[in-house]
Amino acid sequence: MPEAKETVLEINLGNLAHNYRYLRSKIDKDVKFLSVVKAHAYGSDSVAIAKKLEELGTDYFAVAYVEEGIRLRENGITKPILVLHPQFTHFEEIIEHCLEPNLYSEKILRSFIATAEKLKQKNYPVHIKLNTGLNRLGFDQPEIETVKELISTTPTLKIASVFSHLAASEDWQERDFTVGQIDLFRKMSWELIKDLEHEPLLHICNTSGVINYTKAAFSMVRTGIGLYGYGNDETVDPYLKPVGKLKTIISQIRKLDKGATVGYNRSFKVEKPSRIATLPVGHADGINRIYGKQKAGVFVNGEYAPIVGNVCMDIIMIDVTGIDCEEGDEVIVFGGPQHPVKFAEAGGTISYELITGIQRRVTRKIIPE
Known part of the structure; x- marks a missing residue:
C-alpha cells in the first residue's frame, strides 16, 4: 500500500540531531x-x-x-x-x-x-x-x-x-x-x-x-x-542529513499517443506513446516553474521521472513511461534518493531557496528521533 496520501513535507528530527552533533563536534566544548x-x-x-x-x-x-x-x-x-x-x-x-x-x-x-x-x-x-x-x-x-x-x-x-x-x-x-x-x-x-x-x-x-x-x-x-543538512560544499554534504523530505502521490496516469501535447502552452510534445502522471504539487507549493520542461525530475518507485511541460499552480506532470507505477503510488520530489541540492541545481537555484520556499499549505509531518 502506498504510504503517502497527499503532498507532505517530512521533518526528520533524528537527522536534525545528527547534524547538530556533527557541527558541535567541530568546535571546542566551551x-x-x-x-x-x-x-x-x-x-x-x-x-x-x-x-x-x-x-x-x-x-x-x-x-x-x-x-x-x-x-x-x-x-x-x-x-x-x-x-x-x-x-x-x-x-x-x-x-x-x-x-x-x-x-x-x-x-x-x-x-x-x-x-x-x-x-x-x-x-x-x-x-x-x-x-x-x-x-x-x-x-x-x-x-x-x-x-x-x-x-x-x-x-x-x-x-x-x-x-x-x-x-x-x-x-x-x-x-x-x-x-x-x-x-x-x-x-x-x-x-x-x-x-x-x-x-x-x-x-x-x-x-x-x-x-x-x-x-x-x-x-x-x-x-x-x-x-x-546542507554544508555548502559537496565534500561536506555527505556528513550531513537533510531534515526535510518532500513526498506526494500520483493522482492520475494518462496514456498519450505520439504528437499529443501536455499542459499549458502545449509546452511538451509527446514523441512516442507515453504514460504521463499528474501530481498534486505545483508552484503554489514551492515547486516553481524553473523545474519544469524536463529540467528536474522526481522519483517514482525508485526510478527517475522527469517533470514535463510547464509547472502549474497546483499540479506537475511527469513522464512515467516504462516505470512500474499506478495511481496512488508515492512520489519523492526531494530527499531520499534525490538530494535537495541536486534538485535545486537542476532548476538553476540553491538549496536555501528550495527548502524555504515550500509553502505552509503543504502538510508537515514530524518524524521523531
Missing part, C-alpha cells in the same frame, strides 16, 4: 552554539525544530523577525532568542516577550534605548552587529566610538554579544577576504568591548565558517543551513 530557526526553521517547522534543539542543548536561537521569536516563546521555548532584523515598531513586543534585538545602526540603537528607558529596563540584553565586509547590516569601524558612547550613557542596556557575518566562508577562492573579515572583526569587537565590565559573547562563524575556519569560533558560533 564555545556556545546558536541555532538559526528563522523562516519557519528554513522551511520546516520552527517550533518542532526549536524544541528538539533545546533538548539537544543549544545555547541560543536566532530568528529574523520579531513575530518568529514571539511564536517560539508562545510555544514554550525558554532559551535566549536573538532577533536579527528587528524593526522600530516592534521594540515594545521585543521586551514584552524577552527577545534580544540586533542593533545595527545608530538610529535603531537610539530608538531602542528610548524604548528601554520608557519601559524602565535595566541591563536589557542586546546584540551589536559589526559590518566587516558583507555590507548588509551593521556598524562600520568609524562608528564604534558612537556606539560606545551611547551604551555607556544608559543603564538600560547590556551588550550580550558582538557579531558579524562572513560573506564567502564556503568559497576557498575568497579565503584572503574571509581572513580579512575575521581580523577586522577581532579588531573592531575589541575596540568596542575593551572598557566594559563584562565580556560579551563574540561570534562571526556561520555554518561554512564552523567547518572551514574553526579557529575563528570565538565564544559562540551561529549555524543555520548546516542544521538542516
